Amino acid sequence: MEFIVLEQKKHLAIVTLNRPDSMNAFNYDLLTELGQVVEALRINPDIRVVVFQGAGEKAFSVGADLKERKTLNEQQVKRNIYKIGEVFNAIAALPQPTVAAINGYAFGGGMELALACDFRVAVEDAIMGLTETSLAIIPGAGGTQRLPRLIGEAKALELILTARRLNAHEAKEYGMVTVVASRPSFLEEVHSLTDALLANGPIALQQAKFAVKTGMNTDLYSGLQIERKSYETIIPTEDRVEALLAFSEKRPPVFKGK
Known part of the structure; x- marks a missing residue:
């Protein structure tokens, strides 16, 4: 099974996290594959805009695969944390504009992936948040740094320390989301943004x-x-x-x- 599906439509790349049965949770194999895809996009001159999305309609990504995490020793947990941080840093450093199409739940690492993108379009019934402190850990893939840079220190601290879950409209009010769309018009809104980007030099x-x-x-x-x-x-x-x-x-x- 391919954990990452890459589709190219002219100058647009669509990267799909493809573990819908696990709500697109990040296991080590998915992260490794995602890193390889991102590196290929970085050096591809035909790609001008990149969209990241989750397979299915339930989730963008619910973050780390906790079933896998339970089987890992401390060294393997450190390996996974390093890998997810490395991959999300590579996404943030892509030269092309990037869009996170948040089609459902985006928790923990899933939200951190969205924060590593330049823009976030969310379906109106999406629920999202940096929920790690409720699991006795902290955001470890850039969340403690990217969220305050996006919405300010006080708001970021509030959301991270309370592990609060937001609906799409609340996330937009906080400044985390660029556009909120109804489910029937969700893809249209995503492509409206990508088309506007692709029209430029x-x-x-x-x-x-x-x-x-x-x-x-x-x-x-x-x-x-x-x-x-x-x-x-x-x-x-x-x-x-x-x-x-x-x-x-x-x-x-x-x-x-x-």
Whole structure:
């Protein structure tokens, strides 16, 4: 069985966590396979946007596979924690814009995967949260760092320390979710966002993402220097010239990622 299913639709990659009978929980084999897929996407010039989703309609992912976890010794638990952190860091570092399509439950590591993405679209009946403290552990795949950077320290502490579960609308109010959609229109909303991203220059998307993500971890002056260098990278591209030509000819641009 493939734990990860990768589908490519033109310049869009759709990565599906494929353990629906286990609510797409992360066992070690799934994490290993996910890491391999992410590395392949990182170096694939044809992929301009990446969507992560869960198989079935119940769950995006409920996090670590607790049935597997019960069978592991301490060294194996450390191995799994290192692996999930490594894979989610690789997802966060993808040059392409990323979207988490939260089609159901997203708890623990499942929520941390969503937080490693740039955008989160949630079906309105989804339930989510960083629930690890209720299991006497803490978020260990980036949750304690990415959530406060997204919604602020006080709100993140509240959610992490209470292990609170949020519905999609509550998560949007907290700033965790970009879009909430009804189940019938869920995929339409996901693709509305990906289409809006794909309409733009792919090199510009990557450089803008790089400038924002890198600049946020430094002071304003250094961030402005990063922005300038990113802009200079774009100046000699064919896509920049094509955009100007398309504007003058009053037609949609045809970007080649060059």
